[in-house]
Each structure stands twice: as C-alpha cells, then as structure tokens.
Amino acid sequence: xxxxxxxxxxxxxxxxxxxxxxxxxxxxxxxxxxxxxxxxxxxxxxxxxxxxxxxxxxxxxxxxxxxxxxxxxxxxxxxxxxxxxxxxxxxxxxxxxxxxxxxxxxxxxxxxxxxxxxxxxxx
Numbered sequence: 001x002x003x004x005x006x007x008x009x010x011x012x013x014x015x016x017x018x019x020x021x022x023x024x025x026x027x028x029x030x031x032x033x034x035x036x037x038x039x040x041x042x043x044x045x046x047x048x049x050x051x052x053x054x055x056x057x058x059x060x061x062x063x064x065x066x067x068x069x070x071x072x073x074x075x076x077x078x079x080x081x082x083x084x085x086x087x088x089x090x091x092x093x094x095x096x097x098x099x100x101x102x103x104x105x106x107x108x109x110x111x112x113x114x115x116x117x118x119x120x121x122x123x
Contacts, residue, residue: 005123006030008049010040010066011082012058016108020053023112024119037061041069049077051122053106053115056083056093064096071101078122084108 007029011017017033024031032047034040037054038061044052052070056063067079081097084107094105104118 004030005051006032006047006049007051007053007119008032008034008040008043008047010034010037010043010052010054010058010063012036012055016055019112020110020115023115027116027119029119037063037066037069040066044070044077045073051078051080051119053080053082053119055108056081056097064093064100067097067102068100075101078103080104080106080118080122082106082108082110 007024009017009020009031012035021031021033032043034043036058040054054063054066063081067081070077070079079102081094081102083093098105103122106118
C-alpha cells in the first residue's frame with residue numbers, strides 16, 4: 001500500500017476519530033480527521049482524499065447528507081459508512097448509505113483489522 005493514499009475520517013466521537021487515525025497511520029495511510037459532516041465536507045474539498053470514512057449519526061450534518069454531498073462533488077471517491085446505530089441500535093442508516101453511494105459498511109465498534117481490511121480492499 002502506497003503512503004500517498006489519503007483517508008479522511010469523519011466522526012463526532014473523539015476517541016473513535018483518534019483511534020482510527022492511529023490505526024490508519026500505522027497502516028501507511030495519510031489521514032485527516034473531521035468532527036462532523038460540515039467540517040468533513042470542507043476537509044474533503046481541501047484534501048481530496050482517496051477514501052472517506054464517515055459516521056452516520058453526527059451533529060452539524062449527518063452521514064447520509066455528507067455522503068450525498070461528497071458524491072455530488074466526486075462520484076468516484078471511495079466511501080465507507082459506519083454506525084453503531086445510536087441509542088436505538090438502528091442499522092437502517094447503513095443500508096440507506098449503501099443506496100446513496102457508500103462502497104463499504106462498517107458496524108461499530110470497528111476492530112483495527114476490520115478497518116484496515118475495509119480500506120485496503122478499496123485500493
């Protein structure tokens with residue numbers, strides 16, 4: 001895997017964001033992070049990542065809207081949608097994410113090897 005591959009992680013949970021950033025950096029990726037979809041969309045436009053990993057349930061622009069807006073900008077970027085289902089454990093967000101353009105789905109909590117495998121398979 002070439003170190004020039006860029007991944008953007010969008011998640012409102014600080015621990016999830018930091019953990020994913022560390023795992024992906026150890027895997028050889030260049031990683032940018034954003035704490036919500038609004039910040040993530042701005043980072044996407046600036047950094048032009050190869051892969052976007054986004055949570056579904058976030059303040060200031062949730063995952064479905066973020067995926068939709070990213071797809072309007074770049075129909076070819078790879079997107080991984082992830083969710084723990086929130087308090088209701090509702091996983092329907094992930095199926096909706098697939099329908100609007102997510103390439104892979106991850107259910108939280110995501111193990112480091114699952115994360116790297118999901119990202120690696122998209123290159």
